[in-house]
Amino acid sequence: MPLDLAPVPEELRGLRIAVLVSGGIAAYKIVDLASALTQAGCEVRVAMTPSATRFVGPPSFQGVTGNPVLTGLWPVDGSPEPHVALGDWAQLIVVAPATANVIGRIATGRSDDIVTAIVLAARCPVVVAPAMNDAMWSKRAVQENVEALRDRGVSIVEPESGHLASGHVGAGRLAAASQLLKAMVEAVQSRYDLAGRRVVVTAGGTREPIDPVRFISNYSSGKMGFALAAAAADRGAHVTLVTTASHPAHRGVDVHPVETAQEMLDALGEQLKGADVLVMAAAVGDFRPARTATKKIRREETPRFTLELEPIPDILASIRSDKELAGVFRVGFAAEDSELDAKAVEKMKRKGLHAIVANDISRRDIGFGSDDNAGVMLFADGSRHELEKMTKREMADRILDLVLPKLSGEKGAES
Ligand SMILES: Cc1cc2nc3c(=O)[nH]c(=O)nc-3n(C[C@H](O)[C@H](O)[C@H](O)COP(=O)(O)O)c2cc1C
Numbered sequence: 001m002p003l004d005l006a007p008v009p010e011e012l013r014g015l016r017i018a019v020l021v022s023g024g025i026a027a028y029k030i031v032d033l034a035s036a037l038t039q040a041g042c043e044v045r046v047a048m049t050p051s052a053t054r055f056v057g058p059p060s061f062q063g064v065t066g067n068p069v070l071t072g073l074w075p076v077d078g079s080p081e082p083h084v085a086l087g088d089w090a091q092l093i094v095v096a097p098a099t100a101n102v103i104g105r106i107a108t109g110r111s112d113d114i115v116t117a118i119v120l121a122a123r124c125p126v127v128v129a130p131a132m133n134d135a136m137w138s139k140r141a142v143q144e145n146v147e148a149l150r151d152r153g154v155s156i157v158e159p160e161s162g163h164l165a166s167g168h169v170g171a172g173r174l175a176a177a178s179q180l181l182k183a184m185v186e187a188v189q190s191r192y193d194l195a196g197r198r199v200v201v202t203a204g205g206t207r208e209p210i211d212p213v214r215f216i217s218n219y220s221s222g223k224m225g226f227a228l229a230a231a232a233a234d235r236g237a238h239v240t241l242v243t244t245a246s247h248p249a250h251r252g253v254d255v256h257p258v259e260t261a262q263e264m265l266d267a268l269g270e271q272l273k274g275a276d277v278l279v280m281a282a283a284v285g286d287f288r289p290a291r292t293a294t295k296k297i298r299r300e301e302t303p304r305f306t307l308e309l310e311p312i313p314d315i316l317a318s319i320r321s322d323k324e325l326a327g328v329f330r331v332g333f334a335a336e337d338s339e340l341d342a343k344a345v346e347k348m349k350r351k352g353l354h355a356i357v358a359n360d361i362s363r364r365d366i367g368f369g370s371d372d373n374a375g376v377m378l379f380a381d382g383s384r385h386e387l388e389k390m391t392k393r394e395m396a397d398r399i400l401d402l403v404l405p406k407l408s409g410e411k412g413a414e415s
Contacts, residue, residue: 006178008040011185011195016043018090018122020115021061022102023051025165026131026174030096031056033177035064045086047071047114049102070114083114087121088251091236092188095119096157097131097174100142106154107145123234125187129157129180134170157183192236193404197276199232200268200328201225204245206261208288210307211297215259220283221245221369224333224392228279229253231396240275242267244282261285261312268319272328276407279331279399280316288312316351329407331355331399337362344378354406355379357387357399365389377402 019034021027027048038044046061047070058069070082079085095102095115102115106128111117119126128149136142137159150156157175164172175183188195203225205218222245229241233252242256242264249255256271258264261284272278287309297305316332319325332353334344337360344358359375374389377399385402387395 006181008036008042009181009185011188012037012092012181013041014043015188016045016089016091017184018086018093018118019044019046019061020093020095020118021046021048021052021056022095022097022099022115023049023055024097024099024131024174025055026097027052027055029174029177031060031064033094033096033180034061036177038065043067045070045089047086047118049099049113049115051099051101052115070118073114073117083111083117084121086118087123090118090122090124091192092124092184093119093122093126094129094180094184095126096129096180098128100130100132100136100139100145103128103130103142103149104145107148125153125155125191127155127157127180127183127187129175129183130159130172131174132159132172133164133166134168134172137170137172155183155187188236191234194232194400195236197232197237197407198240198274199229199237199277199279200240200242200271200275201229201232201279202264202268202282202284203229203241203243205283206264206285206312207244207259208261208285208312209259209292210289211293211295213296216285216288216309217244218283218285219369222247222282223369223371224373224396225279225281226250227392227396228281228399231393231400232277235397235400237277240271242271242282261288261315265313265315265318268315272319272325275328277329277331277403278325281333283333283335284315285312314351316353329354329403331357331403334358335361340376341378341384344376348378348380353380355403379406 021030034044044065045067053071058071061069075082105116106119111120146156157180159171160173160175161171162173163169204222205220207215207217209215222243226247229239230250233239233250240254256267258267290308290310330353332351334347334356336343336358340358344356348356357375357377371391372389373392373395375387377385
């Protein structure tokens with residue numbers, strides 16, 4: 001039964017795809033699939049259950065993908081936990097063929113082999129393509145397991161009816177490759193809704209030096225900006241993070257460390273070219289020392305010390321005239337302790353933003369340094385969205401959900 005390997009859709013090209021193979025007759029068809037995906041420019045890594053290796057030898061998959069094949073839980077390539085590494089790495093997981101057994105094990109949260117352990121450690125969409133004898137497929141136990149996976153957001157590619165390896169005719173044959181590829185594209189599109197977009201995020205409080213060992217800054221932890229960068233990257237965007245804060249880097253985020261407002265401005269000038277979205281989550285200082293001492297100011301030599309401050313030019317106002325900013329959807333943040341809406345709207349207008357997220361810094365349970373946040377998101381078109389208390393990562397996704405419909409079909413902001 002030849003695979004109708006339709007051309008691999010554009011949407012899958014370049015993705016990191018984990019192909020997980022379990023022990024069914026249809027395993028041989030997946031060699032063709034892995035080969036086609038690899039040839040289309042995907043990076044493909046394969047893991048197999050011990051049973052699957054009885055049907056197809058790992059060297060076949062290694063040959064077509066150019067990557068070693070995982071067949072057990074224990075490290076072979078230096079990675080201390082191969083299932084976690086692959087779960088982290090993958091942007092899409094396909095379990096095909098999925099046996100009745102592996103579906104049951106995934107449904108009950110088992111992780112006693114490399115395939116189920118990878119599914120459990122996954123952070124990306126999972127597509128499961130069952131293939132088995134028709135009697136097995138029709139059993140309530142199998143159907144309930146499939147339903148449980150569907151309920152949890154796993155995409156199931158229904159098997160076809162037709163001639164089965166057992167000699168019977170009925171439902172259970174692995175879906176055609178075109179159906180599998182279609183399900184993969186749908187899974188990718190629902191998750192990677194920012195694919196092809198360039199998102200620039202700023203994070204942290206700017207640091208303005210007084211002398212080589214001291215600076216003026218603020219309480220911004222940078223956590224909101226890091227959450228935004230991580231969320232945008234997980235949704236397929238090309239992300240640049242210009243930050244004064246340092247937290248563990250998220251896969252796919254291009255980090256540009258800076259210290260001062262001027263350095264942030266310079267970095268943005270570089271990074272904004274071709275951007276679709278700019279999210280200014282950094283807390284840029286209002287004042288900086290008028291002069292920076294080149295040597296450490298010593299208490300013994302300086303009995304009284306007066307620090308003269310000068311205003312920091314507004315970053316957005318400084319780049320607003322730049323034609324590079326045209327077409328960039330600009331989101332700012334406002335930390336306010338009263339009259340949230342009015343002050344945020346005024347700031348949005350003054351800075352030429354398309355939207356602003358206002359946080360209430362008088363609340364002690366959210367904001368600076370906290371893992372949670374709450375506030376309101378206001379758009380220049382007058383729409384208003386309450387952001388109830390949630391984790392910063394959840395809020396980051398909510399902000400991106402609200403921004404996404406405002407972006408034009410091709411690139412940049414709707415005018
Ligand atoms: C020749 C042969 C063919 C099999 N084909 C299938 C199949 O197509 N689908 C299925 O669910 N199980 C099939 N099985 C049973 C599975 O291989 C068995 O349940 C095994 O434990 C699956 O292990 P795994 O899910 O860890 O890969 C087959 C077994 C044999 C011996």
